[in-house]
Amino acid sequence: MRACVVVFPGSNCDRDVAVALRQATGADPVMVWHRDADVPAVDLIVLPGGFSYGDYLRSGAMAAHSPIMRSVIDANRRGTPVLAICNGFQVATEAGLLPGVLMPNAHQKFVCRDVTLRVETSQSIFTSRYTAGQVVRIPIAHHDGNYHADAATLNALDDQGLVAFRYCDADGRPSLDANPNGAQRNIAGIFSRDRTVLGLMPHPERAAEPAHGGTDGRALFDSLLAALG
Amino acid sequence: MRITPEIVADHGLSADEFARILHLLDRAPNLTELGLFSAMWSEHCSYKSSRVWLRELPTEAPWVICGPGENAGVIDIGDGQAVVFKMESHNHPSFIEPYQGAATGVGGILRDVFTMGARPIAILNALRFGDPAHPKTRHLVAGVVAGIGGYGNCVGVPTVGGECTFHTSYDGNILVNAMTVGIARTDRIFYARAGGVGNPVVYVGSKTGRDGIHGATMASAEFDQRSEERRPTVQVGDPFTEKLLLEACLELMESDAIVGIQDLGAAGLTSSSAEMAARGGAGIELDLDQVPLRERGMSPYEIMLSESQERMLMVIRPGREADARRVFEKWELDFAVIGRVTDSGHLVLRHAGAVVADVPVAALVEEAPRYQRPWVPSPPQAAPEIAAPADMAAALRALVGSPDLSSRRWIWEQYDHMVMADTVQHPGGDAAVVRVHGTGKALAIATDCTPRYCAADPERGGAQAVAECWRNLTAVGARPLAITDCMNFGNPERPEVMGQFAGCIRGMAAACRALDFPVVSGNVSLYNETSGKGVQPTPAIGGVGLLDDLRHVTTLALKHPGDALALIGATAGHLPCSAFARTIAGTEAGPPPPVDLAAERRNGDFVRREIHDHGVAACHDLADGGLAVALAEMAMAGSLGATITATPGALPLHAWLFGEDQGRYLIEVPAGRAQGLLARAAMAGVPAILLGRVESLDSLTLPGGCSISVAALRTAHEAWLPAYMGEG
Amino acid sequence: MKARVHITLKRGVLDPQGKTIARALGSLGFAGINEVRQGKTVEIDLAETDAAAAHSTVAAMCAKLLANPVIEDYRIDLAEG
Amino acid sequence: MKARVHITLKRGVLDPQGKTIARALGSLGFAGINEVRQGKTVEIDLAETDAAAAHSTVAAMCAKLLANPVIEDYRIDLAEG
Numbered sequence A: 001m002r003a004c005v006v007v008f009p010g011s012n013c014d015r016d017v018a019v020a021l022r023q024a025t026g027a028d029p030v031m032v033w034h035r036d037a038d039v040p041a042v043d044l045i046v047l048p049g050g051f052s053y054g055d056y057l058r059s060g061a062m063a064a065h066s067p068i069m070r071s072v073i074d075a076n077r078r079g080t081p082v083l084a085i086c087n088g089f090q091v092a093t094e095a096g097l098l099p100g101v102l103m104p105n106a107h108q109k110f111v112c113r114d115v116t117l118r119v120e121t122s123q124s125i126f127t128s129r130y131t132a133g134q135v136v137r138i139p140i141a142h143h144d145g146n147y148h149a150d151a152a153t154l155n156a157l158d159d160q161g162l163v164a165f166r167y168c169d170a171d172g173r174p175s176l177d178a179n180p181n182g183a184q185r186n187i188a189g190i191f192s193r194d195r196t197v198l199g200l201m202p203h204p205e206r207a208a209e210p211a212h213g214g215t216d217g218r219a220l221f222d223s224l225l226a227a228l229g
Numbered sequence B: 001m002r003i004t005p006e007i008v009a010d011h012g013l014s015a016d017e018f019a020r021i022l023h024l025l026d027r028a029p030n031l032t033e034l035g036l037f038s039a040m041w042s043e044h045c046s047y048k049s050s051r052v053w054l055r056e057l058p059t060e061a062p063w064v065i066c067g068p069g070e071n072a073g074v075i076d077i078g079d080g081q082a083v084v085f086k087m088e089s090h091n092h093p094s095f096i097e098p099y100q101g102a103a104t105g106v107g108g109i110l111r112d113v114f115t116m117g118a119r120p121i122a123i124l125n126a127l128r129f130g131d132p133a134h135p136k137t138r139h140l141v142a143g144v145v146a147g148i149g150g151y152g153n154c155v156g157v158p159t160v161g162g163e164c165t166f167h168t169s170y171d172g173n174i175l176v177n178a179m180t181v182g183i184a185r186t187d188r189i190f191y192a193r194a195g196g197v198g199n200p201v202v203y204v205g206s207k208t209g210r211d212g213i214h215g216a217t218m219a220s221a222e223f224d225q226r227s228e229e230r231r232p233t234v235q236v237g238d239p240f241t242e243k244l245l246l247e248a249c250l251e252l253m254e255s256d257a258i259v260g261i262q263d264l265g266a267a268g269l270t271s272s273s274a275e276m277a278a279r280g281g282a283g284i285e286l287d288l289d290q291v292p293l294r295e296r297g298m299s300p301y302e303i304m305l306s307e308s309q310e311r312m313l314m315v316i317r318p319g320r321e322a323d324a325r326r327v328f329e330k331w332e333l334d335f336a337v338i339g340r341v342t343d344s345g346h347l348v349l350r351h352a353g354a355v356v357a358d359v360p361v362a363a364l365v366e367e368a369p370r371y372q373r374p375w376v377p378s379p380p381q382a383a384p385e386i387a388a389p390a391d392m393a394a395a396l397r398a399l400v401g402s403p404d405l406s407s408r409r410w411i412w413e414q415y416d417h418m419v420m421a422d423t424v425q426h427p428g429g430d431a432a433v434v435r436v437h438g439t440g441k442a443l444a445i446a447t448d449c450t451p452r453y454c455a456a457d458p459e460r461g462g463a464q465a466v467a468e469c470w471r472n473l474t475a476v477g478a479r480p481l482a483i484t485d486c487m488n489f490g491n492p493e494r495p496e497v498m499g500q501f502a503g504c505i506r507g508m509a510a511a512c513r514a515l516d517f518p519v520v521s522g523n524v525s526l527y528n529e530t531s532g533k534g535v536q537p538t539p540a541i542g543g544v545g546l547l548d549d550l551r552h553v554t555t556l557a558l559k560h561p562g563d564a565l566a567l568i569g570a571t572a573g574h575l576p577c578s579a580f581a582r583t584i585a586g587t588e589a590g591p592p593p594p595v596d597l598a599a600e601r602r603n604g605d606f607v608r609r610e611i612h613d614h615g616v617a618a619c620h621d622l623a624d625g626g627l628a629v630a631l632a633e634m635a636m637a638g639s640l641g642a643t644i645t646a647t648p649g650a651l652p653l654h655a656w657l658f659g660e661d662q663g664r665y666l667i668e669v670p671a672g673r674a675q676g677l678l679a680r681a682a683m684a685g686v687p688a689i690l691l692g693r694v695e696s697l698d699s700l701t702l703p704g705g706c707s708i709s710v711a712a713l714r715t716a717h718e719a720w721l722p723a724y725m726g727e728g
Numbered sequence C, D: 001m002k003a004r005v006h007i008t009l010k011r012g013v014l015d016p017q018g019k020t021i022a023r024a025l026g027s028l029g030f031a032g033i034n035e036v037r038q039g040k041t042v043e044i045d046l047a048e049t050d051a052a053a054a055h056s057t058v059a060a061m062c063a064k065l066l067a068n069p070v071i072e073d074y075r076i077d078l079a080e081g
């Protein structure tokens, strides 16, 4: 599997996800600077976490309109999967790769901690190594993770099985208490309609090896390796 | 413009100091030159009150690569790697504008570390606020915590630990101390020295605006009504630009283009150019027309004294301007050649074609005044009687739920403490543990100080702060290597305050020597005083230790029901000046516990050896709240209970449970290994007793049969801070 | 010319910032607050001197970057500058 | 009544957001941008119906919470509502 990681000014989880990719696949991803005209021919494009353009104006907005994103969108149209983590998720929604928007957390504070997530489906190249309904523990770290979309969009996500992860309690219930940021319907991650884009607020690359204190994120990278070779 | 006595006074210079300037220059300075002296001779830049005392601190060890005097200290951790670290205060700005003050404090200390060629890998913050009941406190806590998080999170360096306590002495003067730790290659350390006559002097980063002019003099004066008028001088931080600056500097540092580099901190271009010239024994000539400006019409005075953030000054090798420019333009930062190195020994400034200042560098730096301020020793404290509480369990619950001992989760969950994916031990333990990227090694990092001890007995308090930091690093299994410090005190012109300063330094020096724990960098913040009321003496200590093998990392959480608990170190039941005395008995009087540095070392070395050679399941040092609080913290972290089977002997139970005798640890080992542990302790001359055992039940059983639910303790422990912040 | 763009959340979109401000004002003792909504303004100083041209440029900026049509409305005010 | 508070950074105070927006607009191909400054607005819907009383309440809110006088200026507009 050949992957690339798009680096925007202000990205800061680019190295972390590159390490996780290398550990899972044995190969170093290509790091692509945002001013490069095109993404290279790869099997996977990663939009990493961080604070692209300082999260100024709206998180993800300025990165979403940077030149490289046109190339990312084109590649995805031609079928290249996109993994969009945290700030990457914000970029992906602003760029129209995914529906909805990530608003500031309901409590107006940055939040960094482990959360429990329910894996909603194993029917995707990103989640095949999980089982549907599995409860996993993965960290979040964001100020703007409050997923918002209109009712029609939310219904469509649910009806078409496009919600990938939901914040839940230890027993797998997506309760109010388990929701760390006010996201509608406890949504932590969603797929695009054709399931070639996954956007998620939690950081699987921070739960990818024993030194992290948990390895529940590893299966996401293993799923990709299984699907993409 | 004629320099009148009023202008001199407005610049924070005394009549004697001005006379000294006249003598050094052999003429009257112009206003720009007066500004240069005012900044460089301020307490903040010159250390004029503290320097004579700081010399007493030990600064050397075989592993020290660079001690105090540079932007940060540097120590060797083997394999060609070095740790670069420093702590700094941003107290006054944070009181005036908590978010931006704290944020720019983090920005400044990050630059101090990456300017030396290190990639920052961890941030810590040591915070002191006023009485929780004081009307300003809540607002200050909210702003400071958001500001620290806002900056560090955006730059992408994890904030992994710190301290936060409350005391009424900080009502008008909060303390915001930030520490950064970075990793560099030992053969690629960069120093702030100008060298090579004719070499270009280069400015990079953000543009210069009218921000923070006179920040250094503000940090060197007591607060009064007029501070309000100085308000517009607060700087706004831009962490996004800092991230770009960090990456650009580290990228250029891969080449050999840089001769010397220094960040622009307090007193901006003035101190960076003068200090680089002084360290390199050179002169510098600057053309101020070349400085990138944010506003039109800035005077030389303003350009030189601006404290705009996210800027650096470099001397580069001749002919390398184009390479350097390419790197900074890639990162969309300003880049300008603004001068050159000379052999004149003078700082010469040109503006609009004229020389606007010409001052010997030595006059600004080496010739800055140095004072042996009068001081009086702090009076010894008589020990009060501390009565037993009616209910031990209730006292314990009240302590773990008190402002100073309750959980800081509300704070550290606002900090990204995991970015860089190398945080092995999160906030909440004795020390943060951060892996050295790509290796099996890790650094342990902690900040410590117990100001009430320092107030009661500065010398003991100073020694205790260093010892506690050393103990916290030891408790996670690390070998403590060196410290940085941040000396926060009141007005040094008061002999009592200087007495506190002198006492703390003596105590610190003794502890550093006894523990082989030298000081490699630090910062002094004086005049933390409002209307004659100073803060408790607060020498914050930031320590770094090394774990050669990550597998030895030990946490404080209880692990296995049935394991034995052993108490290492002697218990004398010292209650005066303890957290119990303050919170439960309502008295702050009395002397702090004695600090036996030889025992501290013996006990710590023993514990570390046990962790390495025999493995321990859990380890925690005993500090505020003594044995009972330490045990409660271990139980809460592990969600397990424990039964104490040992008895207090001749001591009153409350003194045994809550006394704060130093040099102690609680460790968990498999029951079958307990006797071996005790035998080895006896051989090493280390006091150790079997304290009790870990239980699967959710309760702590204290001597006398009283028991308390761990869940109830946790509720009390977790509740206070969110409730105080209005989120209960 | 100077353009000021006012960006507000669409009616019906929950405004957590506004809610937090309303709560904070309440706890400071201010009564009689029905609702608080927060918005932002972006002031742009343009070299363009023709009002119509400036307006259409700024509208393009809004569409491309300044506002997110999923949740935000905007309004443009122009002034000589 | 409805009050709208406009909060802007004082002249001379660095505006990292404005600076970054200006740069992003530039790289989107918009030319002739001299400067961009970002501010915020807080719209408060008050039960109070008297304009003078409303104004003084909102001014107090600004002083106490909404604006930070160290780095920000503010302006209050009132409207029937």
Ligand SMILES: Nc1ncnc2c1ncn2[C@@H]1O[C@H](COP(=O)(O)OP(=O)(O)O)[C@@H](O)[C@H]1O
Binding pocket: B125, B126, B127, B159, B160, B161, B162, B163, B164, B408, B411, B412, B426, B427, B428, B429, B430, B431, B432, B447, B448, B472, B623, B624
């Ligand atoms: N301001 C803060 N920021 C981050 N972590 C903090 C802060 N204050 C306290 N902590 C963390 O909470 C834990 C308890 O702190 P403290 O009681 O000072 O520890 P100790 O008594 O072991 O020195 C530590 O892990 C510390 O790093």
Ligand SMILES: [Mg+2]
Binding pocket: B429, B430, B431, B472, B620, B621, B623
């Ligand atoms: Mg400790």
